[in-house]
Amino acid sequence: MSVLAQVTKAVEGFNRFVEQQVSQARSDSQFGEQLMARWQAARGGLGTVTIPTALKLPRLALPLTDEPGEVARYLYGEGLPGEFPFVNAAYREMYLVNAGAKNTEEPTRLFAGLALAEDTNHRFHYLTRHQKNIRLSTAFDGPTLYGLDSDADGVFGKIGEGGVALDTMEDMERLYAGFPLSGEHFSVSMTINGPAPIILAMYVAAAKRRFGPEVVSTLRGTIQADILKEVQAQNEIIFPIEASLRFLADMVEHTTTHLPRWYPISISGYHIAEAGATPVQQAAYTLSNGFTYVELFRDRGLEVKRFGPRLSFFLDCGLDIEYVALARVCRKLWAIGMRDVFGADPPAQLFKLHTQTSGRSLIAQESKNNLTRTAIELVLACLNATNSCHSNSADEPFTTPSEEYVRLAANSQAILLEESGLFKFMMNTLAGSPGMKIVERAVEEGILVEFREIDRLGGVLPAIDQRYQRSQIQAAAHRYEQQINDGTRPIIGLNRYRDETNAAPAVKVVRTPRRKKQLQVDRLEKFKHRNRARTERALDRLATVVESGGNVFKELIHTVECCSLGQITGRLHECVGRHRPMV
Amino acid sequence: MKSKSVRFPDAAPRVAGTLSKRAATPTRVSRRTQLLKPPIRLLTAVPICDGHDSAINTINLEFIHCGVEVVYLGYHRSARDIVRAATQEDVRAIGLSSYNGGHVEFFTEVVELLKRQGANDIGVFGGGGGTITKADAAIMQKNGVDRIFFAGTPLSEIVKFVKIAYGAHRRAGWRARGETISDPDRRIARMLTAAETGDRDEGAYVRGAPAKGSGPITIGITGPGGAGKTTLIDELVLRFLKASPRTRLAILSHDPSLIGQGALLGDRASMVYSQDDRVFMRSLATRGQAGGLSPASGRCLRLLKRGGFDRMFVETVGIGQEAAPFGGEPVDRVILVMSPDYGSRLQLQKIVMLDVADIVVLNKSDLSGAKTAAVEIEQRLALNGRGQKLIQTVARRHRDTGVDELFRLAIS
Ligand code: B12
Ligand SMILES: Nc1nc2c(ncn2[C@@H]2O[C@H](COP(=O)(O)OP(=O)(O)OP(=O)(O)O)[C@@H](O)[C@H]2O)c(=O)[nH]1
Numbered sequence: 003m004s005v006l007a008q009v010t011k012a013v014e015g016f017n018r019f020v021e022q023q024v025s026q027a028r029s030d031s032q033f034g035e036q037l038m039a040r041w042q043a044a045r046g047g048l049g050t051v052t053i054p055t056a057l058k059l060p061r062l063a064l065p066l067t068d069e070p071g072e073v074a075r076y077l078y079g080e081g082l083p084g085e086f087p088f089v090n091a092a093y094r095e096m097y098l099v100n101a102g103a104k105n106t107e108e109p110t111r112l113f114a115g116l117a118l119a120e121d122t123n124h125r126f127h128y129l130t131r132h133q134k135n136i137r138l139s140t141a142f143d144g145p146t147l148y149g150l151d152s153d154a155d156g157v158f159g160k161i162g163e164g165g166v167a168l169d170t171m172e173d174m175e176r177l178y179a180g181f182p183l184s185g186e187h188f189s190v191s192m193t194i195n196g197p198a199p200i201i202l203a204m205y206v207a208a209a210k211r212r213f214g215p216e217v218v219s220t221l222r223g224t225i226q227a228d229i230l231k232e233v234q235a236q237n238e239i240i241f242p243i244e245a246s247l248r249f250l251a252d253m254v255e256h257t258t259t260h261l262p263r264w265y266p267i268s269i270s271g272y273h274i275a276e277a278g279a280t281p282v283q284q285a286a287y288t289l290s291n292g293f294t295y296v297e298l299f300r301d302r303g304l305e306v307k308r309f310g311p312r313l314s315f316f317l318d319c320g321l322d323i324e325y326v327a328l329a330r331v332c333r334k335l336w337a338i339g340m341r342d343v344f345g346a347d348p349p350a351q352l353f354k355l356h357t358q359t360s361g362r363s364l365i366a367q368e369s370k371n372n373l374t375r376t377a378i379e380l381v382l383a384c385l386n387a388t389n390s391c392h393s394n395s396a397d398e399p400f401t402t403p404s405e406e407y408v409r410l411a412a413n414s415q416a417i418l419l420e421e422s423g424l425f426k427f428m429m430n431t432l433a434g435s436p437g438m439k440i441v442e443r444a445v446e447e448g449i450l451v452e453f454r455e456i457d458r459l460g461g462v463l464p465a466i467d468q469r470y471q472r473s474q475i476q477a478a479a480h481r482y483e484q485q486i487n488d489g490t491r492p493i494i495g496l497n498r499y500r501d502e503t504n505a506a507p508a509v510k511v512v513r514t515p516r517r518k519k520q521l522q523v524d525r526l527e528k529f530k531h532r533n534r535a536r537t538e539r540a541l542d543r544l545a546t547v548v549e550s551g552g553n554v555f556k557e558l559i560h561t562v563e564c565c566s567l568g569q570i571t572g573r574l575h576e577c578v579g580r581h582r583p584m585v
Numbered sequence: 586m587k588s589k590s591v592r593f594p595d596a597a598p599r600v601a602g603t604l605s606k607r608a609a610t611p612t613r614v615s616r617r618t619q620l621l622k623p624p625i626r627l628l629t630a631v632p633i634c635d636g637h638d639s640a641i642n643t644i645n646l647e648f649i650h651c652g653v654e655v656v657y658l659g660y661h662r663s664a665r666d667i668v669r670a671a672t673q674e675d676v677r678a679i680g681l682s683s684y685n686g687g688h689v690e691f692f693t694e695v696v697e698l699l700k701r702q703g704a705n706d707i708g709v710f711g712g713g714g715g716t717i718t719k720a721d722a723a724i725m726q727k728n729g730v731d732r733i734f735f736a737g738t739p740l741s742e743i744v745k746f747v748k749i750a751y752g753a754h755r756r757a758g759w760r761a762r763g764e765t766i767s768d769p770d771r772r773i774a775r776m777l778t779a780a781e782t783g784d785r786d787e788g789a790y791v792r793g794a795p796a797k798g799s800g801p802i803t804i805g806i807t808g809p810g811g812a813g814k815t816t817l818i819d820e821l822v823l824r825f826l827k828a829s830p831r832t833r834l835a836i837l838s839h840d841p842s843l844i845g846q847g848a849l850l851g852d853r854a855s856m857v858y859s860q861d862d863r864v865f866m867r868s869l870a871t872r873g874q875a876g877g878l879s880p881a882s883g884r885c886l887r888l889l890k891r892g893g894f895d896r897m898f899v900e901t902v903g904i905g906q907e908a909a910p911f912g913g914e915p916v917d918r919v920i921l922v923m924s925p926d927y928g929s930r931l932q933l934q935k936i937v938m939l940d941v942a943d944i945v946v947l948n949k950s951d952l953s954g955a956k957t958a959a960v961e962i963e964q965r966l967a968l969n970g971r972g973q974k975l976i977q978t979v980a981r982r983h984r985d986t987g988v989d990e991l992f993r994l995a996i997s
């Protein structure tokens with residue numbers, strides 16, 4: 003039985019178990035009393051708060067029921083925040099502040115990357131100038147995402163567009179210059195997949211060069227490195243699937259031992275949803291990809307106990323009603339699958355979530371409306387107790403966001419979490435509403451239907467071979483555009499209440515000047531020239547490790563000292579071939 | 586890993602997907618329908634370092650629904666690859682979808698390269714949502730791009746444009762200025778169009794076709810849908826290009842379509858080694874003909890034979906048990922590609938191509954069931970007593986020794 007079939011069975015079994023607890027709570031008075039004792043304790047568990055308007059509230063909101071069956075359904079079926087199956091939240095407390103407090107740990111993590119490393123570095127410093135907790139999120143440009151050097155044939159126009167250009171570990175040093183990489187309150191995230199092991203190796207090498215070898219074990223951050231969704235949605239896989247998964251597993255193996263605070267993979271639904279998938283498809287493909295990684299790493303001999311807690315997730319949050327509860331369902335299914343199929347301990351049962359509001363829901367016409375769209379999505383994301391969040395800028399349809407709109411996007415999070423009273427005083431303010439429960443159930447059923455279909459095709463990898471996920475996503479994307487065209491999906495300013503006088507956007511477009519692109523190429527040439535005596539030998543060593551089945555990531559940390567990204571991918575292509583794109 | 590996709594009876598599409606190659610159930614083509622106006626052929630692609638393919642996938646689907654034949658080259662494609670493919674496929678126009686910036690340079694590069702190839706009768710159009718500003722579009726159009734579609738354009742408007750701009754006659758390019766086609770690939774491409782459409786106007790360019798020797802060894806590759814035919818050809822191409830640094834190859838590839846309807850010709854998108862100046866590839870839609878080839882395949886093959894290539898591959902669409910596609914065509918060697926999950930031994934008896942093929946390839950021999958399959962197929966071939974060879978391959982594996990063996994046996 004494939005892992006997905008096992009997960010499906012486990013979820014069905016879990017739901018039956020909850021119903022048993024419900025009837026037992028009603029029929030067995032002793033059990034009922036135990037539950038009620040727990041319930042009372044939970045009610046007072048987080049204490050109370052007096053908010054600035056002088057109202058007194060409990061810090062944790064629970065349903066106003068004392069019926070043992072309903073209490074059992076709550077405690078077993080969704081769990082208190084931080085308790086299995088974590089429907090309400092991964093942690094006991096989230097977003098809460100003390101009524102009079104001035105500072106909070108904001109879940110703000112804004113995605114940035116533009117032009118050259120020093121430009122992005124400047125943007126990073128600007129973004130975090132008021133933050134105690136520095137959480138950087140890095141976007142790379144096209145050539146980097148595809149593992150190419152800035153001097154590769156035909157890519158000049160793409161240098162530094164849509165993300166930062168990075169060719170060598172020296173660029174990596176420039177990118178994070180001035181930040182305390184080993185600091186308790188510093189973490190960095192890197193959105194890169196195909197060449198992820200090479201990029202992380204550059205990060206490690208750059209950190210070592212700056213702070214010495216002891217720094218490695220203190221490095222904290224996330225690298226996306228989710229290859230399966232690349233094949234399904236984002237299209238940045240560069241080596242054949244098997245080889246890509248091996249390089250990934252090498253990296254996971256290495257980081258769980260040597261970089262214990264690193265998250266070596268961010269299992270992502272964002273790109274699946276943005277490529278056009280429905281919310282249910284997003285959740286189903288993301289979770290099934292996640293379980294596939296766990297199976298893969300386990301079968302390679304890694305311990306679930308060790309790598310399980312280092313997995314994290316990244317979801318999209320759009321305007322469809324499913325988003326009222328999507329992440330809640332994901333937390334539940336992940337916890338059940340990890341516990342019951344993989345025997346994972348609680349730390350590995352947590353679906354730790356970063357959310358980004360939907361880019362695709364933002365449109366060019368009357369683009370200031372995008373502020374409203376993002377604000378609604380932010381509310382939905384926080385209703386789902388996301389652990390961190392990126393809110394898109396209103397100029398998203400046009401270009402790399404300008405500082406003005408980035409600032410507004412960051413402020414929208416602060417307004418929601420710090421200014422409004424919705425989340426900061428009480429947990430679960432809206433969680434568990436009747437509509438939310440109904441959406442939850444419908445979404446869960448939809449996800450299980452997808453699991454059964456993927457299982458019928460032989461599991462995630464065979465389904466990929468058969469183009470299952472791609473064809474489903476494409477069909478959904480086509481439907482979505484048709485709905486916009488025929489008006490069944492109203493988009494204000496586009497197919498409804500269109501303001502013809504105000505059609506052309508007055509947005510300043512950020513472009514990387516030619517001279518900067520040339521500077522990047524020149525720097526790369528110098529790097530290559532300076533290291534030319536060592537390059538070939540280092541690449542040969544890397545090739546030997548690849549052929550002999552050694553840990554490629556470990557070797558890459560040395561290779562990047564004298565080889566550029568493109569030189570390394572080039573050699574790896576010779577060893578393992580290229581990925582054949584799927585239509 | 587187990588794949589259940591590959592079954593001989595090709596009635597069912599591989600998955601529910603709209604683009605499945607096995608979705609069409611073709612019927613025999615009649616004389617009358619051959620006279621229908623040929624479908625518009627377009628090439629679509631996403632530029633290098635860009636994987637935003639959602640818009641183009643949607644547009645492709647819309648085009649196909651509206652009767653257009655789309656040669657899709659995929660994402661992350663260089664201007665050179667795009668222009669080479671467009672010239673070889675002799676499409677009416679290239680539709681580009683660009684999101685990762687650098688579009689002014691990229692579109693302009695495509696237009697310039699087309700000119701240099703003497704192929705500026707091929708139009709260029711495209712879009713990229715909000716990333717392409719009105720000002721950018723103005724520059725691009727000045728540089729020779731026909732039209733840029735901005736964010737929020739209804740799909741019907743795009744289709745309407747294509748039908749008007751590229752539906753009627755070729756736009757004036759080299760022909761209007763009375764030049765001759767100097768680029769040999771371009772000439773062959775134009776002749777293939779004439780051969781495919783029977784267009785008298787185009788037919789004029791068949792005269793003066795290059796005739797060189799008796800033609801290259803032509804290898805027909807057939808087998809059920811998803812068996813790995815395209816992957817195998819791409820791997821053979823890689824070996825061929827490496828082994829003989831001067832020679833050139835031609836590939837004639839097929840995808841199913843119904844009469845008068847559109848098609849997605851997607852084989853190029855999944856090929857990596859075949860994107861090379863030494864490879865000439867042409868994609869044909871079957872336009873309603875059953876059995877694996879198109880009504881024009883024979884004509885195109887004969888033309889290509891005179892094109893000065895050293896080897897030729899013909900890939901059929903995924904075929905059913907009873908099909909024997911290469912009957913009357915000038916094909917020298919026939920390779921049947923199978924995968925282990927053909928079903929029961931009984932099914933094997935029914936596969937006509939097992940009698941006809943010169944070489945049988947059992948691909949995906951990494952899958953479970955490959956050993957049994959190999960034994961069963963060997964036994965089946967032994968009954969024929971023709972000394973047909975069975976080769977086991979894993980086309981998807983880099984430097985697979987099975988593919989090496991096939992290369993030695995079939996190609997060199
Ligand atoms: C969806 C999306 C994604 C998805 C893509 C999924 C996929 N497989 O396509 C994901 C999440 C994977 C993604 C990733 C990235 N993205 Co993105 N993405 C978008 C987004 C939100 C929508 C684009 C889209 O598909 N729209 C749907 C289509 C159907 O509508 P449309 O764009 O309006 O297009 C219409 C017309 O223009 C026209 N059209 C479009 N193409 C064509 C072609 C032809 C031939 C014709 C006739 C017409 C036509 O028809 C359409 C229908 O009307 C845009 C922002 C936005 N809101 O537009 C950013 C955006 C394009 N992405 C951007 C970036 C930077 C990236 C990344 C590089 C981020 C990173 N550093 O990691 C990666 C790179 C991915 C890659 N592999 O290249 C930037 C580009 C910035 C720039 N050029 O300066 C944008 C603008 C967002 C931003 N402001 O940062 N992205
Ligand atoms: N497991 C496995 N998969 C393979 C092998 N060779 C190809 N594939 C996969 O099989 C799928 C189909 O491959 P294609 O080369 O497109 O097959 P095809 O016969 O050309 O398919 P159609 O033209 O659509 O009929 C792809 O997902 C390939 O990656 C192999 O040796 N082993």
Ligand SMILES: [Mg+2]
Nearest residue numbers: 814815852900
């Ligand atoms: Mg094929």
